[in-house]
Amino acid sequence: MSTNDVMPTNDADLSPADVSPQTNVVTITDNTQLITGITYVPNSLQITPGQPSSLPPTITKMGNSWTITLIAGRKNSNQVAGSFNDVCGAENHEYAPSGGGGTPGQLNFYFAVELQLNSNVQSGSLLVYLGQGSFTFTNNWWIGGSPISNNPSNNASINIGGQPFPLSGSQDSFNIG
Numbered sequence: 001m002s003t004n005d006v007m008p009t010n011d012a013d014l015s016p017a018d019v020s021p022q023t024n025v026v027t028i029t030d031n032t033q034l035i036t037g038i039t040y041v042p043n044s045l046q047i048t049p050g051q052p053s054s055l056p057p058t059i060t061k062m063g064n065s066w067t068i069t070l071i072a073g074r075k076n077s078n079q080v081a082g083s084f085n086d087v088c089g090a091e092n093h094e095y096a097p098s099g100g101g102g103t104p105g106q107l108n109f110y111f112a113v114e115l116q117l118n119s120n121v122q123s124g125s126l127l128v129y130l131g132q133g134s135f136t137f138t139n140n141w142w143i144g145g146s147p148i149s150n151n152p153s154n155n156a157s158i159n160i161g162g163q164p165f166p167l168s169g170s171q172d173s174f175n176i177g
Helices: 078-088
Strands: 022-030 035-040 053-062 065-072 109-117 125-132 141-144 148-150 156-160 163-170 173-176
Touching: 022 035, 022 125, 035 053, 035 065, 053 109, 065 109, 078 109, 078 125, 078 141, 125 156, 141 173
Parallel strands: 022 173
Antiparallel strands: 022 065, 035 109, 053 065, 109 125, 125 141, 148 156, 156 163, 163 173
């Protein structure tokens, strides 16, 4: 774990049970077929202080689904959620399909990924942030950043090439289009 990947802490020492690495998986299914690649942004991981992580996350593709797996501890933090809210632009640019009204109050971690796009639509890439929190008895995932739009009626979308595509999903997945 790099010092660039850990937020400063004022938290009390954590017990060994609080610092065990877990396998954290989120899936992005691109029904638009506009995403040609997804890459982790180096040094973007923000994680609750004292939690372990193994970087970079693995990213695999099968069909039109991208699976992102990060080995990291799971301990919620207000500090991590506050940082996520700041970089994403607050509730109008954040979405969680499960347990996601408004903004997260606590997150275990978050990191940035670049979505490379089909050059017929838009050159370059989009930067989005993926964060994990908890809702009821599950770990729920959030997506955020300037391409994400989430209005009060909870109709979320992602802007690709100037066109909004609907976002939906579950606690551990996002569907585009």
